[in-house]
Amino acid sequence: MNSNPLPYSFYKQDTIHLAKALIGTHLMHTVAGEIVVGRIIETEAYLGVLDKACHSYSNKQTKRTAILFGPPGRVYTYTMHTHCLLNIVAGKEDQPEAVLIRGVKPVFGFEKMEALRGMKATSTTFSNGPGKLTKALGITMNHYGHFLCEDPLIICEGSEPTRIEVTNRIGIGKADQAKHYPWRFIEKEI
DNA sequence: GACATGATTGCA
């Protein structure tokens, strides 16, 4: 397995392209000396200023979203209800865009992941949601602002996706037209 | 389809 982190330049591409390019890559986390790896299979792009569903809509900057206004390639974690959601900051500085990781497939470190998640990794509901995958991979608010080219949490090259499907985003309550934007990418099951 | 559950936010 290739464990070289993707270069910083990878994160400089257009946010929507980045969301698509992240499909099939490997999210690798070293937690308590053990390595767990998930293959990213579902992402969503959030385009800051234009996007009513984004936390940084119309350049709204708060303590929570501050990291979005910095350089890309960083982790934006955010607590939703009782869960922690994982985003990757995209866009240039002062361009508050991000990609939400919505789903992964277990690749390596099954025992550790099962212990973290408290469920069998073979279950179809194991890591097919933004709150589930952070739990399975041991990602917490401690990773807020972490740079993804450095240990213990990195993204490295995975395998080519078979087929990418583009749909509108889901789980957004009130965001008017923004919820219809086709900014969700999923790898279709073989 | 209901509700549990916690951090953030905006306003008093």
Add this chain to the structure above:
DNA sequence: GCAATCATGTCT
């Protein structure tokens, strides 16, 4: 301070 909000998960 406090109440409304929420990019969810799990149960029925």
